[in-house]
Amino acid sequence: MTGKSDLNKLKVALVVPNFTWCDWDINSRWEFIPYNLCILAAMIKDSFEVIIIDANHKNMTENEFIKAILDYKPDVVGLTVLMDQYGPAGHHAAQLVKNANASTTVIIGGVYATMNVEKVLQDKNIDFVVIGEGEYVLKELLSHLVDAGVTSLPKQGIAYRDNNGKVCNFGHAPRITDLDLLPFPDYSLIDYAAYISEIPSRRSVDNPSQAPYARILTSRGCPYGCIFCQVEHISGKKFRSRSAENILDEISWIKNIYGIKSLIFDDDNLFIDKKRAISIFNGMVNRGLCMPWVSIATPAFQLDEEVLDVMAASGCEYIDIAVESGSERVLKEIIGKPLDLDYAVKVAKAARDRGIYVAANFVLGFPSETWDEIRQTVKFAEDIDVDYVKIFTAIPLVNTRLWDLCEKTGALKKSFQDDSVRWNTGQIETEQFTARDMTILRAYEWDRINFADPVKRKRTASRMHMTEADLWEIRKRTRYAATHFKDGD
Numbered sequence: 001m002t003g004k005s006d007l008n009k010l011k012v013a014l015v016v017p018n019f020t021w022c023d024w025d026i027n028s029r030w031e032f033i034p035y036n037l038c039i040l041a042a043m044i045k046d047s048f049e050v051i052i053i054d055a056n057h058k059n060m061t062e063n064e065f066i067k068a069i070l071d072y073k074p075d076v077v078g079l080t081v082l083m084d085q086y087g088p089a090g091h092h093a094a095q096l097v098k099n100a101n102a103s104t105t106v107i108i109g110g111v112y113a114t115m116n117v118e119k120v121l122q123d124k125n126i127d128f129v130v131i132g133e134g135e136y137v138l139k140e141l142l143s144h145l146v147d148a149g150v151t152s153l154p155k156q157g158i159a160y161r162d163n164n165g166k167v168c169n170f171g172h173a174p175r176i177t178d179l180d181l182l183p184f185p186d187y188s189l190i191d192y193a194a195y196i197s198e199i200p201s202r203r204s205v206d207n208p209s210q211a212p213y214a215r216i217l218t219s220r221g222c223p224y225g226c227i228f229c230q231v232e233h234i235s236g237k238k239f240r241s242r243s244a245e246n247i248l249d250e251i252s253w254i255k256n257i258y259g260i261k262s263l264i265f266d267d268d269n270l271f272i273d274k275k276r277a278i279s280i281f282n283g284m285v286n287r288g289l290c291m292p293w294v295s296i297a298t299p300a301f302q303l304d305e306e307v308l309d310v311m312a313a314s315g316c317e318y319i320d321i322a323v324e325s326g327s328e329r330v331l332k333e334i335i336g337k338p339l340d341l342d343y344a345v346k347v348a349k350a351a352r353d354r355g356i357y358v359a360a361n362f363v364l365g366f367p368s369e370t371w372d373e374i375r376q377t378v379k380f381a382e383d384i385d386v387d388y389v390k391i392f393t394a395i396p397l398v399n400t401r402l403w404d405l406c407e408k409t410g411a412l413k414k415s416f417q418d419d420s421v422r423w424n425t426g427q428i429e430t431e432q433f434t435a436r437d438m439t440i441l442r443a444y445e446w447d448r449i450n451f452a453d454p455v456k457r458k459r460t461a462s463r464m465h466m467t468e469a470d471l472w473e474i475r476k477r478t479r480y481a482a483t484h485f486k487d488g489d
Contacts, residue, residue, distance in 0.1 A: 022088035038185030081112035094125035132173035208262035244279035263293035271302035326380025443482030
């Protein structure tokens with residue numbers, strides 16, 4: 001492992017692997033701004049030399065990535081992997097780094113690493129795992145690597161193998177209580193304009209309407225604990241937020257420096273603190289920061305007429321409300337979401353009345369869910385009368401109650417834990433339904449509900465920045481994929 005004198009700054013490369021190294025489908029080219037790495041870089045740049053290599057955004061080949069590593073000659077490579085599906089890409093990147101220089105210290109963090117510590121450390125190419133929020137932990141770990149090797153490490157938030165191969169797990173990093181103390185992301189270390197100057201090529205109703213655009217995260221943690229969600233384990237049940245002024249300062253900064261014309265709020269709970277939410281949106285109005293913005297994860301039960309009014313006034317053009325099921329029993333007894341279905345209908349209508357495009361999420365195929373309840377959800381997805389409906393199959397992720405329930409009831413599809421699994425197909429099977437049932441049902445009902453009405457179809461194509469002919473190709477491809485997958489794909 002690396003040891004450097006502090007007279008010679010440690011060289012650190014923060015890396016997003018190319019997800020297509022492990023999994024090629026349309027979803028693998030999902031584009032995102034490395035917001036987390038830019039904040040990490042801002043935290044450590046005064047003490048260490050740092051660059052960011054986004055192999056995913058640049059769609060690097062393995063050879064191109066190896067060349068970037070050899071050219072920079074980092075002492076430490078810090079990998080981030082956003083989700084379990086792309087875990088193999090992180091392992092492949094670690095192998096490429098060690099092949100280039102076996103003495104390079106490899107650290108991995110992010111959602112995948114946090115949720116799969118033991119699995120990750122089976123990989124001999126990975127030296128340390130950062131567990132949870134890494135802003136302070138990474139800086140401390142790097143400081144110790146300068147001189148001390150592994151003799152004096154952070155006491156929380158990391159895991160590694162000792163000299164005998166035993167996993168030493170120091171548990172989750174302390175939750176950061178004052179998020180205002182974190183720096184704004186340092187976008188000077190990436191070609192930020194290349195990320196934001198065009199609408200993402202992976203067309204979605206979630207996309208902003210204008211470019212350049214920015215993504216912003218205003219809070220961490222979630223108190224609700226839905227059965228399928230990892231957020232409780234990653235960020236904790238306690239809701240922690242940045243102040244309205246801090247958020248407005250960031251919006252003002254990126255608008256003035258980068259000329260952004262629209263925003264994406266990436267929060268799970270932007271609206272949980274009603275007073276703070278109203279202060280943000282009124283602040284956008286008062287500080288001349290109004291612009292089209294979208295909320296991609298919106299609990300309907302956190303909205304009301306007052307909040308919707310200030311949302312619309314500040315530029316909200318799109319919300320994605322999480323309904324999940326049309327069955328009260330499934331909502332309360334399985335998912336654990338505190339949502340009244342009648343209230344969801346009212347909120348959706350109130351938002352649409354204010355000119356906000358409304359999408360709604362639904363999830364099918366939980367253990368103990370009956371076929372009639374699944375059909376009830378599909379019926380409600382149609383009757384709620386939103387602009388767009390997203391239908392997902394329930395996917396069990398580790399360290400969730402859904403994972404535990406699937407293991408307890410034997411509902412996991414046999415091939416589920418194979419790294420080749422495609423996560424856009426059903427992975428749960430019960431006496432009521434098969435994985436194939438769910439895969440086909442979600443695709444065809446998604447198509448029927450969203451595209452039967454020519455007026456709605458035209459509006460959705462416009463929202464996705466494409467022609468109706470382009471939209472037809474997506475529909476056709478989705479139906480084909482649903483009916484032609486093989487068990488284990």
